[in-house]
Each structure stands twice: as C-alpha cells, then as structure tokens.
Amino acid sequence: MGSSPFLNEIRTSIKLRGMSLRTEKTYIYWIRDFIRFHNRKHPNIMGAAEVMTYLGYLAARRNVAINTQRVALNALAYLYNQFLQQPLGDLDFTFASKPRRLPEVLSSFEVASLLREMSAGRDKLIFSLLFGSGLRITECLRLRVKDFDFTNGTVTVRDGKGAKDRVTILSPSLRPAIETEIYSALKIQQTDNQKGVGPSIPGVLAKKYPSAYRQSAWMFIFPSSGLCNHPVTGTLCRHHLHDSVPRKVLKQAVTNSGLLHKRITCHTFRHSFATELLRNGRDIRTVQELLGHFDVKTTQIYTHVLGQHFAGTTSPLDYLQ
Numbered sequence: 001m002g003s004s005p006f007l008n009e010i011r012t013s014i015k016l017r018g019m020s021l022r023t024e025k026t027y028i029y030w031i032r033d034f035i036r037f038h039n040r041k042h043p044n045i046m047g048a049a050e051v052m053t054y055l056g057y058l059a060a061r062r063n064v065a066i067n068t069q070r071v072a073l074n075a076l077a078y079l080y081n082q083f084l085q086q087p088l089g090d091l092d093f094t095f096a097s098k099p100r101r102l103p104e105v106l107s108s109f110e111v112a113s114l115l116r117e118m119s120a121g122r123d124k125l126i127f128s129l130l131f132g133s134g135l136r137i138t139e140c141l142r143l144r145v146k147d148f149d150f151t152n153g154t155v156t157v158r159d160g161k162g163a164k165d166r167v168t169i170l171s172p173s174l175r176p177a178i179e180t181e182i183y184s185a186l187k188i189q190q191t192d193n194q195k196g197v198g199p200s201i202p203g204v205l206a207k208k209y210p211s212a213y214r215q216s217a218w219m220f221i222f223p224s225s226g227l228c229n230h231p232v233t234g235t236l237c238r239h240h241l242h243d244s245v246p247r248k249v250l251k252q253a254v255t256n257s258g259l260l261h262k263r264i265t266c267h268t269f270r271h272s273f274a275t276e277l278l279r280n281g282r283d284i285r286t287v288q289e290l291l292g293h294f295d296v297k298t299t300q301i302y303t304h305v306l307g308q309h310f311a312g313t314t315s316p317l318d319y320l321q
Helices: 005-016 021-037 048-060 066-083 108-116 122-133 137-141 172-194 203-208 244-257 266-279 284-291 301-306
Strands: 154-157 166-169
Touching: 005 021, 005 066, 021 048, 021 066, 048 066, 108 122, 108 244, 108 266, 122 137, 122 166, 122 172, 122 244, 122 266, 137 244, 166 284, 244 266, 266 284, 266 301
Parallel strands: none
Antiparallel strands: 154 166
C-alpha cells in the first residue's frame, strides 16, 4: 500500500502545499494505518464515525500518548478536510489519558563525562551544540554555514518543528570547532561542484536559485559521506549526515562513561539545556523562546523536573531542631 496511487496522490498534495518531508512521512504513516485498521476500505466511503473509532482504538488498545493521538488526528484531518474535501466536522471522542512522563535530564557533570568519551571534532561538536544551544538532533544536522552568527553569538534553526524558524544562543567556546568543520565541509563542496553537484537545496529554493548549491552559505557543516538523489526533486546531491551516526556515537559514549542507569538519547541533551537554564535563574519565557515551544505549558515540564513548581516550599524535615 505504501506505493498505491491513492497514497502517492496524497504525497503530491502535501508537497504542493510546501509541507516538510518529515510531515509527509508522518501523515502517510497514519493514513495508511487508518486504512488498514478498517480492512482497507477506501477513505471516500468512510468518515467521522470511522475516524473516531480509530482514534479510540489508539487510546484504548495501543495505549498511545495524547501527543501521538493528536498527530494521528492531524493526519486524518488533512486527509478529509484538505485532500478529499469532505470536512469531518466536530469529533466527539476522548483523548488518550496516558500521562506524560518527566523527561530524563543530565547534570553538567554527566554531560561533560559523555563528551569526554567522544572523539574531538564532528562527534563532540554535534552533542555540544545539542546541549549548548538546545537543538533537536535533526535541527543540528541540518545546519548550514549561513546559520551561524559568531558576532552576535547565535545560531538560526530553519524550518524547525512546526515549520518555524528560531534563533538560539551559541557558545563562543564552540567557534574554533565549528570553523574547522566548515572548512572541511567547504572542501567537500568544492570537489562536488567540479562534478556539477552540491548540497541538497529545498525544492522551491532550488528552482528559484539554481546555482545555490555552489554557494558556500548553503553547505551543510555536517555533510553525509556520499551522494544521493534528492527525495523531492530527484537531483543528485549531498545531504546532511544521517541521524543514525550520532546515535551510535552516543550509545558507545554512554557505555564507556558508565551512565547505563539512565535512558539517554540525543533529545536528552535538549532537555538538559532547558533544565540548566532554569536552574541558573533564567526566566521560563526566555527558555520557551530558545526551545521554540509554541505554548509555555510545554516548557513548564522542566520546572517539575527541578521541583520549582513547589514555589520554594521546603521539606518539614528541615524544620526539626
């Protein structure tokens, strides 16, 4: 079903609306799962009732988190409201009640311990950016030369989660390592350009600026080791490093550092960035902006990690003489 004409039409529709490749893959996944759940009935002969049944199944039988259920709902809302032009209207169903777990965080000491286990250069720089700037792993790997502003000490995240751009802080201590990676990346770009190829450029911009792949500003600072075809345009290009590479590096670092009692992922460094800022007195609105959260309620989860939601309340044990 993954290559069915119907799903391919949806893919084309999503591309024409300028939505990200990640959104396309996510929507296609949930739409395909919805169709399979209903014994491969065509969505044209289904509607709101079947959508509510499916969402209820996700909550009751698959025990998904509320955010996962919302993503599935967004995919089906796009299918019916935008693609099929058959509005679902108001849906009467109960959202999943699976509680959101507090994120695992690392202390500065633990982060330093992990970084010491990584080889100097690219690997160490990637995780230093995750912790130092609060980046998601995909945001980090997609950074291009033009995204760094050493004068103002900032890094710009382009087309982040929710298709939003944001500016976050950049540690001055990382400048030498970043400049070294930029130098190496530009050498690769020069070699690629001699073959008529270069870094992958977003589809619309590639048409508007056909020679952009020759400009150093567009080069990824963490380029992949090989060439590939652009997932949208089909043009031969060099994409950024795949996220499986740093994940393997992290797994080995966790083993070597002895921090096996914690569930540590690339995203743990972003969580740790937020908690360290709050721990050091930064206001929650600033942290919200740096993380790119739409709602401050999302950022408030980190105050629970620190215990700050108790508003300075001390333990009764401390009153004992």
